[in-house]
Amino acid sequence: MTHTLHRNGNFESLSNDYIIFAITAQTVNAKGSARKFKEFEDIVLKYNPINYGDMKTGNMFNIDISKIQEGYRDNSIVHAVFCDEDTVAKVLNELKEADLGISIVVSGILDRVSECCHEKGIKPHTIEHSLGIHGRVDYLPNDNVLEISTMCGHGMVSFSLIEYLSEQILKDRITVEEAAKKLAKQCHCGVFNPARAESILRAMTK
DSSP states (O other): OOOTTOOOOOOOHHOOOEEEEOOOOOTTTTTTTTTHHHHHHHHHHHGGOEEEEEEEEEEETOOOHHHHHHHHOOOOOEEESSHHHHHHHHOOOOHHHTSSSSSEEEOOHHHHHHHHHTTTTTTSSOOOOOOOOSSGGGOOOHHHHHHHHTTTTTSSOOOHHHHHHHHHHHTTTTOOHHHHHHHHHTTTSOOOOOHHHHHHHHHHOO
């Protein structure tokens, strides 16, 4: 899965951005896996993720979390977003001990994620890298807008909405926190990091 792979930003900004998600292979181990996603949920929610969602139902900012919990299917992909590597390491340790029999994917700065895995005796099966954006990059918006937009891997957080909300912040019509939540609602799967969005919005509107 690559929808969390292409998050733009510098090292400092991305050091506070980690996604852990659970997924099955449809022709291998998907049948009967809905209960496994419930077990995944039981573990990750103990660590208070700043966003949580299932691609089949939505995220904690646009639907009641109880609806997410009731809606797991065999073809769900369930995501949890965290801000620090210590928490990620703890979550990974519990997931390792639970041995759910489904794939666990972690997105974040490679060195930091590798440290978390090594600390808990986990050997990654596969590592993917983003090669960046190529082509007519002069058509792209400024870096801050791109950093926020790329936190939704399906492109549901539009450039124009980010720019509009930043203007509303400057006019004191909305707070940074409210704007970040509005943006988080757009990312159906729940991989958007609202805490990081707040930090970027503050930089855009100071």
